[in-house]
Amino acid sequence: MNKPITKICILGGGFGGLYTALDLSRLTAVKSGQWQITLVEPKDHFLFTPLLYELITGELQRWEIAPSYRQLLTGTQVNLKPQKASNIDLNNHRVYLENEEVIDYDYLVLAVGVRNRWPAIPGLADYGLTFRSLEDVEKLQTAIHELETKGKSSINLAIIGGGPNGVELACKVADRLGKKGKVHLVERNEEILQNFPKSVRVASYRSLLAKNVSLYLNTGLKEVTANSMTVCKDNTNEVISIDLLLWTAGTQAQDWINNLDCQKTAQGKLLTRSSLQLIDYPEVFALGDIAEIYPSKQVIPATAQAAYQAASVVAKNISAVIRKKSLKPYYYLHLGDMLTLGKQSALVSSFGLNITGRLADIMRRFVYILRLPSKRHQLKVFQHWAKKILLRLRYSQVLSNTKSVEYRLHIRRGKRQKGE
Known part of the structure; x- marks a missing residue:
């Protein structure tokens, strides 16, 4: 008598969900059809968010950081369901989708991530932009391009939130705008990157100041209009003229997650x-x-980094539960910090070693290429990256040779003129 198929449903195709699915797909039980994996994800492309900033400066192309799920899941036994979950019946093991389809499961993985949270600040939801998706990048690029075509002498852009997202965004946008713009970074706490090591904060401060980014610490956002923001520090309000505002300071769970009948934190x-x-x-x-x-x-x-590590543990523990083996606890191992600090510049801090600049940018890019979801896509991106580096080196060599020839010709002409 054949054993019933074990059904594993994974909600969310981000780092946690996709990497769990890919880890499980390598197991013999999945390849043989004993276990069935369904990945529920409404978007058609995965997004490697740590490299999203490079799209602003044109250092990377969209296909490099956003391969399609169809491409990534080719050759696996993972069934992709391009839908959104709307509710879960935890007692009866059922997932309800927005198209009214129902998925029964034996094991469920919740990896749906969070969405943007708009606090009750007047004008913020109306005029604020976010930076979490490809659509957000396109909106930002379009908005900057429209301001440039209008011939504005200076573009003022505000970023709210001095965490890693805000700092990396400020550095990239400052490089994108150059002398044509001004970036204002607003943080309500005493320091940016509050939970990061001092060495990381210091290097980030230096980079921001070198790019002429205005820092507003211990400062809260009070109001946003079409062309200004009001901030408050020490009970004193200040109105600052801006053209664009990016909000990076808060997220919240999906509504249906809040409705689940299970134990939760106060948050x-x-x-x-x-x-x-x-x-x-x-x-x-x-x-x-x-x-x-x-x-x-x-x-x-x-x-x-944390979601990537957790995905491996979840995949192993699902296998262990099914096989009635002991489960593995999840211990997060902090391998270091990597931040982009602008075009072709980054910071890598790991095990007491701090590297900044172009070398750090190459190291960061290389590490992230190795973290892309499939070997096939890793190779494709690496080849494209290597080709660009070789072309840049050849161009530099040709330019150097041209200057050398021009210099020699200049010397010869000088000698002839003296001998005349």
């Missing part, structure tokens, strides 16, 4: 065991921005 995160299983539902795993381990003294950042 609405799903509480899990160290194995990343929901406390009340051991057949359900949660990871990424929507989950928090209880009890845990470890601070796990909401980063791609």
